[in-house]
Amino acid sequence: MVEFSGIRSKMYKACLKEFPHAREEDIEIMEKYLVPKKDETILEVGAGSGIFSKPLANIVKKLIVSDPSKEQLDEIKLLQLKNIELIEQGADTLTLKSETVNAIWSFGAMHHCFNKTKAFQNFAKVLKKSGRLVLADVWCGSKLAKHFDTQVAKFCVTGHEVAFWTDEFAESLCFLTGFEKPKILDLQIQWKFKSKKDIGIFLYKIHAMTKTTPENCLKGAEEILGIEKKKGLYCLNWPMKIIVSKKI
Numbered sequence: 001m002v003e004f005s006g007i008r009s010k011m012y013k014a015c016l017k018e019f020p021h022a023r024e025e026d027i028e029i030m031e032k033y034l035v036p037k038k039d040e041t042i043l044e045v046g047a048g049s050g051i052f053s054k055p056l057a058n059i060v061k062k063l064i065v066s067d068p069s070k071e072q073l074d075e076i077k078l079l080q081l082k083n084i085e086l087i088e089q090g091a092d093t094l095t096l097k098s099e100t101v102n103a104i105w106s107f108g109a110m111h112h113c114f115n116k117t118k119a120f121q122n123f124a125k126v127l128k129k130s131g132r133l134v135l136a137d138v139w140c141g142s143k144l145a146k147h148f149d150t151q152v153a154k155f156c157v158t159g160h161e162v163a164f165w166t167d168e169f170a171e172s173l174c175f176l177t178g179f180e181k182p183k184i185l186d187l188q189i190q191w192k193f194k195s196k197k198d199i200g201i202f203l204y205k206i207h208a209m210t211k212t213t214p215e216n217c218l219k220g221a222e223e224i225l226g227i228e229k230k231k232g233l234y235c236l237n238w239p240m241k242i243i244v245s246k247k248i
């Protein structure tokens with residue numbers, strides 16, 4: 001079963017439309033660490049409803065957008081961008097030809113992939129020599145992992161059984177599948193909102209936490225992740241890490 005389908009996907013897409021500015025920092029992170037160039041072909045993995053796809057497609061020659069959920073990808077189809085190719089595949093089921101892409105980008109998706117070894121073998125196959133691998137995701141032991149395991153696993157309509165990362169496993173995967181020793185960097189992301197109430201609504205929708213209320217989502221976020229007010233905006237801490245490596 002594809003997890004991001006039905007109500008889970010509907011709420012995800014609606015949420016990102018309702019709060020189009022909350023995740024602007026994520027786009028800056030993509031530009032900073034991926035450094036996409038205009039003559040490149042990039043593969044986006046676990047693209048969801050395409051928060052990065054439009055800005056990326058505006059920079060590069062070709063963007064191959066992948067996700068195992070057709071419903072998530074349908075949103076990207078609506079963009080009708082000529083240099084985007086959509087493929088309904090997970091990281092572990094990619095069937096692209098060898099040495100077709102300059103770089104791979106993924107954000108917040110790989111913890112849904114249970115066969116990361118297969119995924120990294122696929123990445124090594126489809127990347128050209130010295131191609132870049134840039135993956136931002138959730139780490140074991142982080143406050144974000146606690147948020148997912150405490151709140152989302154309990155209240156999400158589909159549940160949330162996932163496989164978060166460790167530095168050691170990321171390094172082992174790179175070693176085993178033909179990548180350079182990765183740089184693994186902390187991302188102290190903050191998602192930004194006009195009111196605290198919006199944070200509860202955002203989390204309720206983005207995680208489809210239909211088994212609780214937006215008020216309870218906000219309470220959990222304040223206790224586990226922390227919220228601070230800066231320049232008139234409420235900033236929700238969203239601590240992730242990023243793996244940056246290169247095919248040898």
Ligand SMILES: C[S@@+](CC[C@H](N)C(=O)[O-])C[C@H]1O[C@@H](n2cnc3c(N)ncnc32)[C@H](O)[C@@H]1O
Pocket residue numbers: 003004045046047048049050051067068069072089090091092106107108109110112113114
């Ligand atoms: C939390 S969403 C993130 C989407 C998008 N990258 C973003 O930042 O908004 C996770 C996405 O991972 C996708 N996914 C699930 N299993 C996957 C797999 N094995 N490989 C790649 N992506 C997967 C889901 O369909 C979903 O769209």
